[in-house]
Amino acid sequence: PVGERIIAQARTVLQESHNLISLAEAGKDPLGSVLAVGAIYTVGPYLFPRLVTRLQKLAPQMPLYIDESYTANLRGKLASGQLDAIFVALPFTEPDVVTRGVYEEPFVVLIPEDHPLAGHARIDPAELARHRVLLLGEGHCFRDQVLEACPGLQQAITDSYARGLSVLEGSSLETLKHMVASGLGITILPKSAADTAQYGRHHLLVKPFAEPVPQRTIALAWRASYPRHQAIDMLIDALK
Structure with missing residues (x-):
């Protein structure tokens, strides 16, 4: 139990450090720096070509760092702050994470x-x-x-x-x-x-x-504490 609490606290500290960096960037321009986005293997190859093309027009100063993996791996990277948002298939639940369905397939x-x-x-x-x-x-x-x-x-x-x-x-x-x-x-x-x-x-x-x-149903998930709200909104708008 003690070890688990230490690990949980370490994750919280790491996440908060990423949040501080994001806050500093958001204070400048929420659409003016890299956005780290993940997607499950069966979504990424078919979603990202369309998403990248749209974002180049809507937010040309916000390049994407892209990671494709299994849901479990993306979940961990989102929680630790390594990724800012992830595309996953529902059902998907995680404490302190906001999930919004973006399209059905x-x-x-x-x-x-x-x-x-x-x-x-x-x-x-x-x-x-x-x-x-x-x-x-x-x-x-x-x-x-x-x-x-x-x-x-x-x-x-x-x-x-x-x-x-x-x-x-x-x-x-x-x-x-x-x-x-x-x-x-x-x-x-x-x-x-x-x-x-x-x-x-x-x-x-x-x-x-x-x-x-x-x-x-494919959903976009991000940490509730993530400060770059406009960047998340832009991701969702790019899929419309």
């Missing part, structure tokens, strides 16, 4: 053009357990959200492990897309990651889910 199914599901206008989640579905590895919150939306997949994974079989996984959404393009199986993606132009016009198909469509 539906899930879609990526399949090869010659797959048995290619003729379906919409995909019923219950059908997926009968096919080889490629997933992100453990630790990715998007994997957990997919399994929650498609409970049959979780049972299929459990059955595979029970039979001593491996489950096909990828390290990133782009890796999953490459494997689908090679004919290894199908996968589920957030809609922002479903661009297939690099694989040719008809090689891959993006299919919507049947109602109710599974989706995720």
Whole structure:
């Protein structure tokens, strides 16, 4: 218990030191210095190109330091003051942290053009357990959200492990897309990651889910004590 209190106090001191630096910068120009922003792996590659382009127009004197990682790592860096704000998928709760949903994103199914599901206008989640579905590895919150939306997949994974079989996984959404393009199986993606132009016009198909469509809410989180409020507002405005 004593050790835990010491660690907690050390984190508080570190956070306050970062707040003092931010306060000094805010006193000058809240949009005139670097903003450290993090995002989970399944958001960053698809969000930052649009965000950076918009911010260059809205706040050209506020460059971004960007960090992509797992939710747990981003949570720690936000708490310690290493990051000023993070983009995460809800649910996300943390003491003394403000969280605001900024957009919702539906899930879609990526399949090869010659797959048995290619003729379906919409995909019923219950059908997926009968096919080889490629997933992100453990630790990715998007994997957990997919399994929650498609409970049959979780049972299929459990059955595979029970039979001593491996489950096909990828390290990133782009890796999953490459494997689908090679004919290894199908996968589920957030809609922002479903661009297939690099694989040719008809090689891959993006299919919507049947109602109710599974989706995720992406939120921006920042410390309640963070003084550069205008910088946070600018991040949110840049997404509109």
